[in-house]
Amino acid sequence: MAENILQMRGITKTFPGVKALQDVTLEVARGEVHAICGENGAGKSTLMKVLSGVYPHGTYDGDIILEGETVQFKDIKDSEHHGVVIIHQELALSPFLSVAENIFLGNERARKGFVNWNETNTMATDLLRRVGLKLSPTVRAGEIGVGKQQLVEIAKALSKDVKLLILDEPTAALNDEDSAHLLGLVSDLRAEGISCIIISHKLNEIRAIADSVTIIRDGRTIETLSLHDGSVTEERIIKGMVGRDMAHRYPERTPSIGDEVFRVEDWTVHHPQEHSRVIIDRAHLSVRAGEIVGIAGLMGAGRTELAMSIFGRSYGSNISGSLYKNGQQIQAKNVGDAIRHGIAYATEDRKRYGLNLLDDIKRNISGAALNKLATRGWVDGSQETIVANDYRKSMNIKAPSVAAVTGKLSGGNQQKVVLSKWMYADPDVLILDEPTRGIDVGAKYEIYTIINGLAAQGKAIIVISSELPELLGICDRIYTLAEGVITAEVPIADATPEYLMQHMTKEKD
Template structure:
């Protein structure tokens, strides 16, 4: 047996106008957890798509050896047949099929040409138990949470006798409990001899779980570091990723806070289908000009539901309470009305709700304020391109041109397009829901700088985040939310992770 289960040598991959990978080398030892780090657009996911056959042999340069043999995968089934299974950041489960059907999709358990449903469900139950799930295998995949869906994806990989498991941002959308469970499972698989490659921006998780880390920057291999002795710090990894020391994770800011712009009083929201179920319960909050206000809460606390219901009642039913803008009560019953009143909402799910991934950058940027570009009922495409080009430059959106397809951008650049869209709409209040989810530390710093500049312009900014250090690093005040209720309002000078968590876990009276 060779020491390395995987060797990739001199891998280069070019797309029209962009060289995504340039002479990349990667060696992964058998039975280890190997992390890959890099800024958004560094080439991490592209490298894994080359390895797994998503980009087939012949569309890239370089050589791949797996399990001691030279390989040339023509598609993803080819790589799976060799024992390489990739779980993408965007989960590939069919929400309308059962968990068992998803696990064996394309790998069905059959007898005499017919699917053996008994064997399918029994074997699925065994695999679910192996990944720590006790749910019924006949339940629909769309009816379980994202954390459980991730584990189902791993169960699906185990059904294919996986030798090398690739996880692309596996905890990006998970809460702390689900993240810990998934990382514990990866450790357990390592003990069983399964090698894993994990792509993640969460450096604390990488240091906790990985044996070694390879750093990519601008499509090139920078270095591979061993994490066994604990001497490699997060700052050391960041230096490799961004090419410089990032002394401060959060840019300096001198707040200039003015008059109150938005106030929410006794805001109550019920579930859109289960109308008797209260999701947000008599919430009260306010935000002032030039102020950055944080909203902290555990998964399921009602943070996103609160934001979406304020933004033109785009979530919920039986909504009651009052909204005040600049001291006057306003009625905001649709998204269009919210935009007219100067309220914007940048969703946590930019790929599904925030962007049209099939359209280009300029169309996405102009989408929320087409009226500003209209002449006699028609959009002035020349002005649209000029506006988008200005944001491409000022926001440092890395793309060949404003006609580049948004879906092909990295996560950080997609987020900059979302922010550009709302900046062009010129709102007074900007609600940012998980603005740095799935984004590397360098791009995060750029996003924080943009948020600061918005506040400096006199905008009222609300930031919802699962990362307490982020809220502590950029906010002026923080509201905590638990079970749909605002449990505390904490000035930043008094806020600590422990105090916030205490309020986030407070039970209803």
């Protein structure tokens, strides 16, 4: 049996109101590629942040044993000093610095306070060659594609004498060619004796590259499977990922579904900077009055990009396709157009895009429909307060008054403010992107009840969620999205976690 380079024992990590990890165990053999699988929110990235010192020792319970020694990382530089390097899904390169500067950022080749640029560029060139990149070390990182940026991140890791490399969704934003190149590099690193942990939803890639896979569900270790003999199928991994009790987590609802309200046809969206890169490819979907339609997709599938591009083209370039409202084609060239056509979008990132955290509840609720409160260009402050108070009570927003600063509310109450804002705007079509992300179970139930109430009013609702049980618990119909392509449409009566996951991991033809 191979010697373990890493053991994690009894890892428990708690955030306010949420136990993200509970008694997790993980063993990684020296020189192996070890995959970690689980649904979004299962705790995979949290576990890797514990391992890499992003969450330092003392903020979690349990032990990390590296090369036979118990380690207590106080920060990410400490873990790197021990040879543990993590590459996050959101790349951390500075677009304005050269590739060489990025590789040695914080680890500069310097003497007596001065950077030795000859040494820096020479060493960077060697590292780039090692990861299969033929480009000048002086080119700015922002001028190269995402696939090459990912390889630069690996070159940066290799500059730190890495022993254990952690890759979080490394191919989520890459095309097939770049993905194949990166996975080939991972295989080469294994041959050099470097151990790798790879988090990925692409099960075909995991079965192709990994030696073992550990499945995490709801913050717990479910099982570890060996992939050496080829007997573990994608269906077997999916079964471990999605099994969970869904009883009593969703309010009962009797749908009353009417005519089609909104339809998207042949919707194609390109990347906002890399204009040749297709993010959404000829997508089609529809939603009827009183219907809750889900969109299921893995990280990087294009769910948010699809929603934002529909909502006034707030994402993407070279957008083509058609939008129809009540059977009539509409033009929504900007957010204002979308709102005027009765389309609303509640973003997945409420803190950054959905709310003004420095302002009060009252101003946030009225923000999307100030025209309803304005007389001759002036907002009626008294009426604004009355409206906000009505929503505070009806939505059960826990705050002393509507003058409370929104940024001081809990995540669940912030989400209720976001929903109140769009409810006051009175849209016909409401797109909810991860409506329950980061909130506790009780608040989730309240949000589901609100969604059901909006559907009962005849609103057409689209829900994007990383949680399959959530979609199965509240939707009438579900579309699956994989690599920017709608791969299936299934009524809820026929939907199962396994069926959805199969189509969410389907490769583009």
